[in-house]
Amino acid sequence: xxxxxxFYLYELFSQSTKLGDPLTQMSLDEMIVLLRLEAKAxxxxxxxxxxxxxxxxxxxxxxxxxxxxxxxKLPSTLKLNKPREVFYLSDEIYASxxxxxxxxxxxxxxxxxxxxxxNCTASTWKNHFQDIxxxxxxxxxxxxDRGIGIVKGYEAMHSAEVWCSDHFHEFRGLTRLLKTMETxxxxxxxxxxxxxxxxxxARSESNMKNRLAQYESEKLICEQRINEYQHVxxxxxMLFPELYFFNIKTGSYHxxxxxxxxxxxLMDLLDELKFDKLQDETKSIRxxxxxxxxxxxxxxxxxxxxxxxxxxxxxxxxxxxxxxKHQSYQRKGKLKKYHENESDVWLEIISPLLGNDAEELxxxxxDEFNSMVRTSSLIxxxxxxxxxxxxxxxxxITQEHLNLIMFYHxxxxxxxxxxxxxAPIEILTKVKLQKNWLDLLSETIAQP
Numbered sequence: 001x002x003x004x005x006x007f008y009l010y011e012l013f014s015q016s017t018k019l020g021d022p023l024t025q026m027s028l029d030e031m032i033v034l035l036r037l038e039a040k041a042x043x044x045x046x047x048x049x050x051x052x053x054x055x056x057x058x059x060x061x062x063x064x065x066x067x068x069x070x071x072x073k074l075p076s077t078l079k080l081n082k083p084r085e086v087f088y089l090s091d092e093i094y095a096s097x098x099x100x101x102x103x104x105x106x107x108x109x110x111x112x113x114x115x116x117x118x119n120c121t122a123s124t125w126k127n128h129f130q131d132i133x134x135x136x137x138x139x140x141x142x143x144x145d146r147g148i149g150i151v152k153g154y155e156a157m158h159s160a161e162v163w164c165s166d167h168f169h170e171f172r173g174l175t176r177l178l179k180t181m182e183t184x185x186x187x188x189x190x191x192x193x194x195x196x197x198x199x200x201x202a203r204s205e206s207n208m209k210n211r212l213a214q215y216e217s218e219k220l221i222c223e224q225r226i227n228e229y230q231h232v233x234x235x236x237x238m239l240f241p242e243l244y245f246f247n248i249k250t251g252s253y254h255x256x257x258x259x260x261x262x263x264x265x266l267m268d269l270l271d272e273l274k275f276d277k278l279q280d281e282t283k284s285i286r287x288x289x290x291x292x293x294x295x296x297x298x299x300x301x302x303x304x305x306x307x308x309x310x311x312x313x314x315x316x317x318x319x320x321x322x323x324x325k326h327q328s329y330q331r332k333g334k335l336k337k338y339h340e341n342e343s344d345v346w347l348e349i350i351s352p353l354l355g356n357d358a359e360e361l362x363x364x365x366x367d368e369f370n371s372m373v374r375t376s377s378l379i380x381x382x383x384x385x386x387x388x389x390x391x392x393x394x395x396x397i398t399q400e401h402l403n404l405i406m407f408y409h410x411x412x413x414x415x416x417x418x419x420x421x422x423a424p425i426e427i428l429t430k431v432k433l434q435k436n437w438l439d440l441l442s443e444t445i446a447q448p
Contacts, residue, residue, distance in 0.1 A: 177278060182229050
């Protein structure tokens with residue numbers, strides 16, 4: 001009876017709230033933006049949700065117009081209070097045949113500019129880069145794929161600056177071919193096993209002789225394909241560590257000349273197979289070898305600068321620790337733990353050698369190394385985050401909508417990875433945000 005009395009008294013006298021009452025919830029505009037950007041809901045889904053929460057205005061047309069109005073108050077190019085030097089990562093995404101031009105900063109992953117273009121010609125990209133520089137982001141170089149418009153547009157603006165050919169795209173053909181060779185090898189194993197079973201089922205001497213010849217032939221093919229796959233796999237296992245900025249065993253940093261020499265040697269090893277498709281890939285890599293290796297000038301310049309306060313031996317030890325840490329972000333499970341432990345071990349070794357300034361010197365070196373770029377895989381990650389918004393729009397994307405996506409991406413906190421708990425704009429400016437992205441957006445669009 002006491003329990004029942006307490007329960008009913010609580011129900012009678014406690015303050016009640018209606019879940020569907022807009023006065024006790026966020027505003028309609030905030031609800032629309034939250035569902036669109038955080039939940040990545042389609043306009044029709046947003047309409048249904050706000051209708052279920054008893055908001056009076058819930059039509060798809062109204063929601064679309066509100067989002068367009070919000071995006072119209074946001075810029076398509078990021079702007080800071082003072083100029084800043086950054087390395088550009090640029091790429092194109094397509095929606096209903098129209099290109100979306102995107103450029104980000106690789107360290108923070110902040111979107112510097114996102115633009116719905118009519119085309120992706122050199123002049124369009126040139127104007128794209130001009131807008132970025134006009135808003136205070138001075139280029140230190142560009143990493144991208146071999147898109148003619150991107151490369152020519154950047155050269156028209158910055159003929160003296162570095163353009164790095166993206167390693168992800170340059171070597172993707174080899175990794176795809178390796179997968180094809182693996183599939184073919186497994187298929188040959190199955191064929192060999194099948195031929196063996198057919199031979200075992202043969203009864204007459206002539207039939208056994210024919211089936212044995214078929215089995216022996218398939219066995220030779222199988223052995224050849226397995227050897228080809230293992231050969232390519234072994235070469236690629238040697239190749240990819242050579243593309244790191246630091247030798248993960250010795251700590252010596254890779255120079256453009258040393259990487260070029262190693263790559264050409266490994267391409268010669270691949271050519272030993274005399275496999276036409278493989279030779280097409282190695283020829284392409286040889287043709288682009290200078291563009292592939294130019295990015296290693298970055299680590300040389302940084303190490304020369306750091307040598308003013310540290311010895312090269314100390315830089316190499318920090319380099320090993322940094323390279324292991326960098327690899328840990330790209331691995332999972334036991335391999336991730338291995339690289340994290342290795343990084344900690346090398347930091348413990350170098351710290352006593354650097355004395356009282358160890359923490360400061362290591363942090364400075366890590367910051368410098370983190371700014372190095374040799375692949376545009378980061379912008380592929382950003383593109384993958386943008387793509388769901390485009391898919392939900394069924395290709396009918398507008399510049400205003402892209403402005404909203406850019407604001408959301410730059411101001412929302414990462415939930416995992418090495419940037420966990422930080423927003424791209426915080427990493428870029430080194431100033432912590434005092435409010436969440438939704439409050440900041442509300443304040444921005446409320447300004448006249």
